[in-house]
Amino acid sequence: MWDFDTEFHEDHWRQLFIPLNSVYTESGFRTRYTYILFKRDVTSDFSIRNIRIGYRGEAIKPEYQYMSGTSMAAPIVSGMASLIKGKKPDLTAEGVKQVIIDTADPLPSLQDKTITGARANLSAALKSLKDTDEIPLYPGWNHVSIPRRLNPGYDTAQIFAGVNSSGHSVLVYVNNTTGYRTLSMNDPVVPLQGYWIYSTNTITVPVRFTDQIIPFSREIPVGWSSIGGWMETDLSAKETFHTLTAWSYATGYDAIVQQYEEPIIRGGTGNQSDERPIRPYHGYWLYCSQNGTYQVGFG
Known part of the structure; x- marks a missing residue:
């Protein structure tokens, strides 16, 4: 996470590492973002400039890779469920589950290996809720x-x-x-x-x-x-x-x-x-x- 002082100078930004189990209580904490207007840098303190997740002083890079196992699948499916519930708040837990199952993509490589034999498809799930x-x-x-x-x-x-x-x-x-x-x-x-x-x-x-x-x-x-x-x-x-x-x-x-x-x-x-x-x-x-x-x- 990044913080800055009241002078709004680029070189006054400093990097903050905040443990996940702690609270950042600095009362003057604000965020900002930079945009270009008529070839001049203009800054404003009304929006987020950058937030990164780190571990033991090392920033986690934005690259992604394929991984397997329930530890990897659980947060992804949980995120899908949250987005589906957010779009259709009246859906029950069973209803959310059914949307994910009904819109999954069948894959021959998953047949007889998983219950559904399919890959979850968030885009299809959200589109199925569309009027x-x-x-x-x-x-x-x-x-x-x-x-x-x-x-x-x-x-x-x-x-x-x-x-x-x-x-x-x-x-x-x-x-x-x-x-x-x-x-x-x-x-x-x-x-x-x-x-x-x-x-x-x-x-x-x-x-x-x-x-x-x-x-x-x-x-x-x-x-x-x-x-x-x-x-x-x-x-x-x-x-x-x-x-x-x-x-x-x-x-x-x-x-x-x-x-x-x-x-x-x-x-x-x-x-x-x-x-x-x-x-x-x-x-x-x-x-x-x-x-x-x-x-x-x-x-």
Whole structure:
């Protein structure tokens, strides 16, 4: 732990070693952090600058490694349980346990070696507690997509059944040769694909994502493709399409004003920069000069 005097000078910081079974009672103890503003160092005493855990005068390094045994597993599972309970306070102890078990990743290497034969997955556990996600629709045509796989039973065009489309079909663009195809209610709705749907009013379409982590990709042909992103938050076009070495343009559709957005250009600058985000649940027209594989994940 670090402390400093009232002068706020960098060279006045001193390192404190505080045993875990003791209490630091210095009344003047405060923490601070440094940030940059207009190329000048500015300091403030309202936030934590750094806290490190040490043992017998030696700071524990931030690196991690794999270890086995219940002594290693217990604190990790306890931490998972705390985060789950914090997100869903009404869960009982048995309920927390069940969430961890239900969202674990089965591993062949653990079969017949542990009760579950699976590896705990905190990300999946927390996502399973999340309220249903929604695709926003606005009056007129909407170019939409989903960032992840949907739960079985909730993964077809039936999810759009509650939309008043004024008789318009849900459309999917196949390729430059085939053009558009009408989606039937039993056709699957999959990630990385863009869908066109008409709505007479502003509405949201609930979607339920699967907790299973299953890699997926899509083959992209030469020419224009209707696609979607693979993150539940904004991600730059450069990062989103990093596996496509021949993409040139990506153009979104603003359903609120019913017009196309300014295109994103690979290597572009300003308003056309490829640092602009690909937004979740939005569809985009993507142009590629060569065939390629659109792969989920960071490079």
